[in-house]
Amino acid sequence: MAKLTLFSGTKGAIMKAIMNAIIPRGGAFAPGAADFDLLPRTEAYVGGFNPLIRLGFPFLLRYIEYGALIRAGKRFTRMSDDEATAYLDTFEESSRYYRRTIALALKMVTMLAFYDIDENASLIGYTHLGHVGGKGKGRAPRRTRAKR
Amino acid sequence: MIRQFRDYTGSVTEECDVCVIGTGAGGAVAAKELAERGLSVVVLEEGGYFTPRDWDGKPVRSLTTMWRDGGLTATMGNPPVSVTLGKCVGGTTAINSATCFRTPDAILRKWQTLLGLDNLTSETLEPYFARVEKEIHVTTLSWDVLGNSARIIKRGCDRLGLHCRPLRHNVRECVGAGTCQFGCTDGAKQSTDITYVPKAVAAGARVYANCRAEKLIIRKGAVRGVRAALIDPSRDDKKAFSMEVACRAVVVACGTLITPQFLRKSGIRNRHIGRHLQIHPAGRVCAIMKEKVEGWKGVSQGAYVDDYHDEGIALEGIFIHPSMMLSAMPGIGKKHKELAVKLPYIAAFGIMIHDSTEGRVYRWRPSRLIMSKYLIRRDDMEKFKKALAYTARIFFAAGAEKVFTGISKMPWLESMEDAEKLLTMKVHPSHLEILAFHPLGTCRMAARREDGVVDKSGEVYGMKNLYVADGSVVPTSLGVNPQVTIMTLATYIADGIAKKFGR
Numbered sequence: 312m313a314k315l316t317l318f319s320g321t322k323g324a325i326m327k328a329i330m331n332a333i334i335p336r337g338g339a340f341a342p343g344a345a346d347f348d349l350l351p352r353t354e355a356y357v358g359g360f361n362p363l364i365r366l367g368f369p370f371l372l373r374y375i376e377y378g379a380l381i382r383a384g385k386r387f388t389r390m391s392d393d394e395a396t397a398y399l400d401t402f403e404e405s406s407r408y409y410r411r412t413i414a415l416a417l418k419m420v421t422m423l424a425f426y427d428i429d430e431n432a433s434l435i436g437y438t439h440l441g442h443v444g445g446k447g448k449g450r451a452p453r454r455t456r457a458k459r
Numbered sequence: 460m461i462r463q464f465r466d467y468t469g470s471v472t473e474e475c476d477v478c479v480i481g482t483g484a485g486g487a488v489a490a491k492e493l494a495e496r497g498l499s500v501v502v503l504e505e506g507g508y509f510t511p512r513d514w515d516g517k518p519v520r521s522l523t524t525m526w527r528d529g530g531l532t533a534t535m536g537n538p539p540v541s542v543t544l545g546k547c548v549g550g551t552t553a554i555n556s557a558t559c560f561r562t563p564d565a566i567l568r569k570w571q572t573l574l575g576l577d578n579l580t581s582e583t584l585e586p587y588f589a590r591v592e593k594e595i596h597v598t599t600l601s602w603d604v605l606g607n608s609a610r611i612i613k614r615g616c617d618r619l620g621l622h623c624r625p626l627r628h629n630v631r632e633c634v635g636a637g638t639c640q641f642g643c644t645d646g647a648k649q650s651t652d653i654t655y656v657p658k659a660v661a662a663g664a665r666v667y668a669n670c671r672a673e674k675l676i677i678r679k680g681a682v683r684g685v686r687a688a689l690i691d692p693s694r695d696d697k698k699a700f701s702m703e704v705a706c707r708a709v710v711v712a713c714g715t716l717i718t719p720q721f722l723r724k725s726g727i728r729n730r731h732i733g734r735h736l737q738i739h740p741a742g743r744v745c746a747i748m749k750e751k752v753e754g755w756k757g758v759s760q761g762a763y764v765d766d767y768h769d770e771g772i773a774l775e776g777i778f779i780h781p782s783m784m785l786s787a788m789p790g791i792g793k794k795h796k797e798l799a800v801k802l803p804y805i806a807a808f809g810i811m812i813h814d815s816t817e818g819r820v821y822r823w824r825p826s827r828l829i830m831s832k833y834l835i836r837r838d839d840m841e842k843f844k845k846a847l848a849y850t851a852r853i854f855f856a857a858g859a860e861k862v863f864t865g866i867s868k869m870p871w872l873e874s875m876e877d878a879e880k881l882l883t884m885k886v887h888p889s890h891l892e893i894l895a896f897h898p899l900g901t902c903r904m905a906a907r908r909e910d911g912v913v914d915k916s917g918e919v920y921g922m923k924n925l926y927v928a929d930g931s932v933v934p935t936s937l938g939v940n941p942q943v944t945i946m947t948l949a950t951y952i953a954d955g956i957a958k959k960f961g962r
Contacts, residue, residue: 332791332792333791333792333795334792334795334796335792335793337793338792338793338796338797339793339796339797339799339800340796340799340800352519355519355523356519356522356523356529357529358523359522359523359524359526359528359529360528360529360531361528361529361531361827361828362695363828364528364531364828392792393792396791396792396793399791399792400791400792400794403789403790403791406867408538408889411867412538412539414791415786415787415892418785418786418791418795419782419783419786419787421786422781422782422783422785422786423518423519423522423782423783423786424519425782426780426781426782426785427517427518427519427782432781434799434800435781435799435800435802435803436753436800436802436803437755437781437802437803438755439516439517440516440636440637440638440644
């Protein structure tokens with residue numbers, strides 16, 4: 312298993328709880344974020360952010376964790392999946408732009424990791440590299456590539 | 460020869476006629492044109508070099524390697540606007556939707572009136588447009604490759620008496636893999652990494668990828684070279700070695716949001732540097748249809764509707780990977796899953812505003828974060844809202860069950876009446892989710908020094924042999940996708956430089 316730095320320890324636990332709330336088990340298709348080890352993919356993606364934004368990510372996670380304690384009386388990681396989903400729902404439905412943006416950012420990070428797995432994308436009918444009529448070459452013609 | 464970080468073993472010094480910074484729509488074009496005219500050219504590119512073999516067309520790999528800051532570049536304002544920028548050999552052309560438009564005549568006339576650019580007429584630019592379109596192979600694709608979202612919009616337009624036309628694309632043998640923004644896995648998209656850069660290399664240009672230009676070397680009122688850092692992409696682009704290029708001229712083509720910062724850092728002073736930022740605010744409308752759409756089959760941006768051009772509104776197709784599309788649509792938890800399984804029935808189309816708002820790029824260097832401000836004006840916001848409503852109307856005419864607008868106050872529209880209601884609804888900027896793909900204008904070209912940063916030849920006022928040839932010199936927003944305009948201006952500017960050097 313890849314060693315995590317951004318999502319190690321508590322930060323990883325909060326991120327996992329967020330992902331499990333955004334894509335829980337059950338419902339329209341059975342698997343949820345909890346069925347896959349998504350943290351390495353998430354770390355790969357967040358690792359590509361500008362260092363300054365990346366540094367802010369742990370603060371965002373703590374804001375979710377302890378914000379839940381203040382607003383819902385329970386730390387986020389101690390909530391059930393349904394409670395956690397309902398809590399994140401308040402962000403998405405908020406009239407405040409920054410709260411909606413937080414929901415969007417967390418959904419994006421989660422879904423990028425989850426649907427990056429072909430098996431999960433196929434659950435929603437998506438077939439990667441659609442190619443009209445399945446005619447894809449899958450690679451560039453050699454003549455067009457520069458000498459390296 | 461394209462060198463990358465793995466090829467660097469120590470500091471590098473280079474000598475050449477022209478040093479070009481950037482390999483996007485501006486830099487790659489200038490480099491190829493100058494190298495083919497017999498000038499010795501060195502090209503510096505901050506991003507890495509990838510071929511279609513290196514990417515899988517999925518967002519995660521592409522966002523982390525080809526997009527600047529993982530796609531999180533944004534302007535500050537009401538609301539913040541996410542701006543897509545490429546950071547790789549090919550620049551943003553490697554991650555755009557391959558849509559091609561010539562500069563509209565009305566815009567060229569506006570530049571003449573506003574800024575005295577009588578050199579940029581449709582007649583004078585005609586050979587340059589033709590040259591660019593030939594190089595990048597601009598073509599019209601058949602409707603089956605343009606995707607089902609485009610066909611649905613066409614059906615809606617036909618019913619409403621509007622006009623939906625196929626967009627023109629810079630592609631060759633495109634079979635619609637649908638991954639234009641995450642690297643064309645077929646190598647069909649004729650981005651500059653596939654077209655101009657290899658030709659520049661063939662003509663003798665030396666390309667340094669993973670090389671960040673740090674500062675211009677200026678002596679006695681003229682530019683003499685560039686100081687750069689050879690950067691390690693695995694260590695947050697930290698400087699590993701130094702590079703110095705001694706040259707007779709420099710073409711800066713870092714992109715609209717970075718060129719102003721680079722010029723200021725190098726000591727160039729002009730009150731217009733960083734100002735007049737226009738971005739073509741854009742949004743997305745998604746419709747749940749009764750029929751199967753499978754919108755990912757086909758090019759991601761297939762067709763356009765130009766009936767609202769006079770209102771400053773363009774409607775253009777857009778379909779992206781489900782992870783990004785679904786995250787922008789409502790629903791968390793099981794609600795998200797219910798929507799996600801409807802993906803094959805979701806059609807999407809984009810909107811784009813010909814903006815009058817002007818923003819600004821700031822000089823702010825910590826961590827190389829791009830700082831810019833864009834406070835959308837009321838008239839642009841109205842256009843934005845109208846564009847969403849018009850698109851919803853077309854979708855309903857085509858038979859949509861429900862339409863998602865992205866306006867937080869009224870995210871779902873259930874009927875044509877709702878679309879009409881949206882037209883009269885009062886909307887605040889913070890209700891909108893705005894994206895942008897075409898930053899322009901921050902080092903604009905003008906006939907007089909009082910009006911712009913570069914003169915009619917692209918040379919920076921007050922600094923000999925320093926040229927700018929990217930989106931930042933485009934004086935105003937265009938109302939259409941700008942890559943052909945940027946490439947054409949870069950060809951024009953390179954032509955002038957070559958003539959100046961007697962080639």
